[in-house]
Amino acid sequence: MRIAFAGNPNSGKTTMYNALTGRNEKIGNWGGVTVGSKEFQLKKEYAGDKEVIAVDLPGAYSMSPFTPEEGITSEYVRTANPDTIVNIVDATNLSRSLFFTTQLLELGIPVVVALNKTDINEKEGTKIDAAKLSKRLNCPVFETVSTENKGLSEMIAKAISLAGTAQEAPYMQADIDLHDKNAVDAEDRKRYSFVNGIVADVETRKTLSAETTSADKLDGVLTNPIIGILVFAVVMWGVFWVSQAWLGPLVADWLVGWIETFQEWVAGQLENSPAILSALLADGIVGGVGAVVGFLPLVMVMYFLIALLEDCGYMARVSAVMDPIFKRVGLSGKSVIPVVIGTGCGIPAIMACRTIRDERERRATTMLTTFIPCGAKIPVIALFAGAFFNGAGWVSTISYFLGLLLIFLGALLIKGITGYKYRKSFFIMELPKWKAPSLKFAFKSMMERAKAYIIKAATIILICNTVVQVMQTFNWHFQVVEEGAENTSILASIATPFAVLLIPLGFGVWQLAAAAITGFIAKENVVGTLAVVFALTSFIDTEELAMTGGANTVAATMGLTSVTALAYLFFNLYTPPCFAAIGAMNSEMKSRGWLWGAIGLQLGTGYTIAFLVNQFGTLFTEGHFAAGFIPGLIAEAVMVTALVLIARKVRAHFDEQYTLHKKTAAKGAAA
Amino acid sequence: MNTATVIAIVAIAAILFFAGRYLYKEKKKGKACIGCPYSDQCPKSKQNNCCG
Amino acid sequence: MIAQITLNNGAKASVPAAEAEAAKTEEKRTLMSAEPGNTYIIKEINTDDDEMNSFLFRLGCYAGEPITLISKKKKNCIVVIKDGRYNLDQMLSEAIII
Known part of the structure; x- marks a missing residue:
């Protein structure tokens, strides 16, 4: 059986994947480290006797891809039919993450939510009521810290046991014409207000995320055009x-x-x-x-x-x-x-x-x-x-x-x-x-x-x-x-x-x-x-x-x-x-x-x-x-000529190319 | 032909054999670049289900 | 719960000031002319790029939502949308009308 790991960029998917499979895939603290899908068998201690393949996917904010690597994720969960999806949710940014979660829940594939980075939340005094969240989302929710292997075994055991069951979505997109931009927008808005409702219900914050902290002062210096x-x-x-x-x-x-x-x-x-x-x-x-x-x-x-x-x-x-x-x-x-x-x-x-x-x-x-x-x-x-x-x-x-x-x-x-x-x-x-x-x-x-x-x-x-x-x-x-x-x-x-x-x-x-x-x-x-x-x-x-x-x-x-x-x-x-x-x-x-x-x-x-x-x-x-100064100069001259010729050729087709480019872009947006 | 020569010939043969076999096995597994920790991700090594 | 309310309150407080300012200059106020440390309500996103608009939407950056400006430079600024911090370039912050 296959378990797919999906979630927002930088929510800790690969760290969790590494912990569960014993692999050593590249991790980093920014969005977009993983750019291709990877799969490997779960460690015996997590999988038991079953053969379970974990699939690590690039981070995505939603099912509609914006960058090429997001496309890999949405295509995989849509077409590859994984047995279970583990949705890794960045607990420090619940309100954004749940948008994707609700989309995953609509697919009918059983979803387990891993509320990751809960250690940071503890430090910041943010509390999320996991039981309530689980009820609202209609799927199991586990608090995890993948850097410390916390909560992983319970989470993955549940994910394995759910394979073959059907997922009932707490929120279903209405039947709309997907080519109608306004209708899609309106639907997305509804989805967000549904998510906001849940967040307001389950999350209590001690420090507001909008407050300026010392880390922000550091960021201010590091993004200064000269000092940075x-x-x-x-x-x-x-x-x-x-x-x-x-x-x-x-x-x-x-x-x-x-x-x-x-x-x-x-x-x-x-x-x-x-x-x-x-x-x-x-x-x-x-x-x-x-x-x-x-x-x-x-x-x-x-x-x-x-x-x-x-x-x-x-x-x-x-x-x-x-x-x-x-x-x-x-x-x-x-x-x-x-x-x-x-x-x-x-x-x-x-x-x-x-x-x-x-x-x-x-x-x-x-x-x-x-x-x-x-x-x-x-x-x-x-x-x-x-x-x-x-x-x-x-x-x-x-x-x-x-x-x-x-x-x-x-x-x-x-x-x-x-x-x-x-x-x-x-x-x-x-x-x-x-x-x-x-x-x-x-x-x-x-x-x-x-x-x-x-x-x-x-x-x-x-x-x-x-x-x-x-x-x-x-x-x-x-x-x-x-x-x-x-x-x-x-x-x-x-x-x-x-x-x-x-x-x-x-x-x-x-x-x-x-x-x-x-x-x-x-x-x-x-x-x-x-x-x-x-x-x-x-x-x-x-x-x-x-x-x-x-x-x-x-x-x-x-x-x-x-x-x-x-x-x-x-x-x-x-x-x-x-x-x-x-x-x-x-x-x-x-x-x-x-x-x-x-x-x-x-x-x-x-x-x-x-x-x-x-x-x-x-x-x-x-x-x-x-x-060899002169022969060298001749070689350089040949290269420059080649460059000019290529530039001319490319520019001759410039207008043609440009309109073509626009057409394909428009097509991409429509699809 | 002294013992050292024989050992050297055997050693060279063995080293080359094992290195060659390793390369052959990896290639057969479909890995594009030997020893590359990223070869699982590399689109070159799995052209079948690659997407745009 | 608490987070949401205070955020909204803070936002509401700054909106009239923003409107007054906008009326004075008689043009749309973008994020680029906002004051750091304040929270604003997004009025409109205007990037001329549907895909970009919907991408921002998915981050929680759309009309009616609060956005907080943390710091501002000539060419870029740092904002808080939902609970995440983002660095925006000048072009993008000028496309966000508050």
């Missing part, structure tokens, strides 16, 4: 600094020491074996995977801090303060949430774009959000910061803020290409109550991500490294390449044509090109491949490696100056993300044109940034432009 943005910048800088310059490297140094010892031990054992074996096992598998795993502490600390931020309620405030800026470039304040999620992983960030209502804004955010370096890019950043810039914290800070800047510039570009359609773009964001972030949840989320990271390293990255090692060791006749003739290897001959294109960027050697290419499978691969092709492992131990001016072993082996190193880093950060993220983009945008536009834009951006950094960096440090 400064606070956001400082908070994000703090997150990057702690995870990538202080606590993260501290743990990573220790971990890398162990990995290196192990690698040396393996190499020592294989002293008398064929060199190819030692290369494959010690350098390829242990070295390559070790280089990636060595950065795990940085990534874990980062995930932990981001989880704390997401849990306390700050995200909604950031979204509010950033809205005016994002609006100016043609995005919306809601675009901030994908951007911040994107610091963890690009895929959920791309999916989080579903909460953006306007199609153009949604697609634009989808294609731009991966400019923010994701968790998999942290090893790449840390490697270059450590090896070339003495582990300087500014490298990672610059990487993130340049990413943000590119999002703005990209948005302006998209706005220019698609033609600015004047369209009223409204922004409304619920500001959830502040809460102390749960260390337990943050820890769990961190461990989940760490597990995924290790699995990735031990499977995909390991296999990629082995393949790279083999391709580098053999030439096309499957003979081992001799020392000094590395350029004849399979890997070299495949990567060289790409490397030629990269000469204007300052890193036109096949090893670096190969690393950038493997990065499309997973960004950590850049580090793994570099470790394999240059036979290096100890990227992090900055004390040993980093000398001034980048003249250390890593830098010397790679043949990069600090300028070209920065160019290479930026190239890897701002080119298209991994294939998985591109796949997610494809399924979210549902348009070939936009997808190719996105890939083209990202390739062009990565190339241009690297080109500018290399050429002007070299100009400043050495007084002349770097090699």
Whole structure:
């Protein structure tokens, strides 16, 4: 049997789902964290002997969808025929939540109401008479606190026992013509007055929700256009600094020491074996995977801090303060949430774009959000910061803020290409109550991500490294390449044509090109491949490696100056993300044109940034432009021409498109 | 051929075998991206009942 | 129960002031010109966007309902509708006539 979890956004559905199933789905203190449905078996202690599947649905305010993710919920409860619906009601906002409840009750499927967040109500002195509410709604009501597992087992037992029974609605919508807007409005009004009647009957409040509290004063400061943005910048800088310059490297140094010892031990054992074996096992598998795993502490600390931020309620405030800026470039304040999620992983960030209502804004955010370096890019950043810039914290800070800047510039570009359609773009964001972030949840989320990271390293990255090692060791006749003739290897001959294109960027050697290419499978691969092709492992131990001016072993082996190193880093950060993220983009945008536009834009951006950094960096440090300035300019000219041509084509169809757009919008509203 | 070599060959074979098998199994389960904690939600991995 | 009554009382008290103000300026008073800390009764929602109107409706933001302005900036404001706090942008708050 199936039990569906439905309710308003941010009422605690996923937290309850996690508690009941033992899963570890993403939670956060703002509306719209869950953007797709998820299902899993209930834990034995709740389900007993029966097989019960819990279905977690995105939050919705009503049965008529407003944003795409709300549509998933209403379609599911309407068409998938769950055996029971658990309606999670935010007890701190009963009057709004019950509107949806009464709609669910009309479906005929048995409903159990979980009056969630009752702990906050207790603190605020709000009392809700659950027995009376149950009577008025004609369905069982349970007081729950899903963060503490309170009241869950009674609630779910009742939900299971009700399966197969029929629900009688306390309020039925009259038979009206659903196309008649006024009639629908009038019905909705009646429904609301019915709800208000119930609320007045069962709820007593001690503190009025309309009173200004100290939390409101804090919100006032955080949504101040100047102070709010400064606070956001400082908070994000703090997150990057702690995870990538202080606590993260501290743990990573220790971990890398162990990995290196192990690698040396393996190499020592294989002293008398064929060199190819030692290369494959010690350098390829242990070295390559070790280089990636060595950065795990940085990534874990980062995930932990981001989880704390997401849990306390700050995200909604950031979204509010950033809205005016994002609006100016043609995005919306809601675009901030994908951007911040994107610091963890690009895929959920791309999916989080579903909460953006306007199609153009949604697609634009989808294609731009991966400019923010994701968790998999942290090893790449840390490697270059450590090896070339003495582990300087500014490298990672610059990487993130340049990413943000590119999002703005990209948005302006998209706005220019698609033609600015004047369209009223409204922004409304619920500001959830502040809460102390749960260390337990943050820890769990961190461990989940760490597990995924290790699995990735031990499977995909390991296999990629082995393949790279083999391709580098053999030439096309499957003979081992001799020392000094590395350029004849399979890997070299495949990567060289790409490397030629990269000469204007300052890193036109096949090893670096190969690393950038493997990065499309997973960004950590850049580090793994570099470790394999240059036979290096100890990227992090900055004390040993980093000398001034980048003249250390890593830098010397790679043949990069600090300028070209920065160019290479930026190239890897701002080119298209991994294939998985591109796949997610494809399924979210549902348009070939936009997808190719996105890939083209990202390739062009990565190339241009690297080109500018290399050429002007070299100009400043050495007084002349770097090699390949003219070919690079030609490449840039080609890109600009392509851009102009696309813009022209799009604008030529502008009027046509616009009317079409309007028609479909009108149709959508009617349906 | 000494013992270390034999162990190394066996180890490489075993590691690659298990990594490959894991990937194969996950792909068969319909997961689009390996190790991705979001693959359940990902529209790519369940195209059947996806809605607009 | 108590909550509802006091809320309505507070709202009623501020309505005549709002009307007087509106009469003076001889134009519709939007949320943007309201005073923070006061509760008003919504007269009309006018977003030119049916879907947006009905979305606001579902949040409990519709003609005849009280709305409290908590704070106000140039580009945005924070309001209380029902028992939830929301951040609205300038465009939306100008579409709410009180």
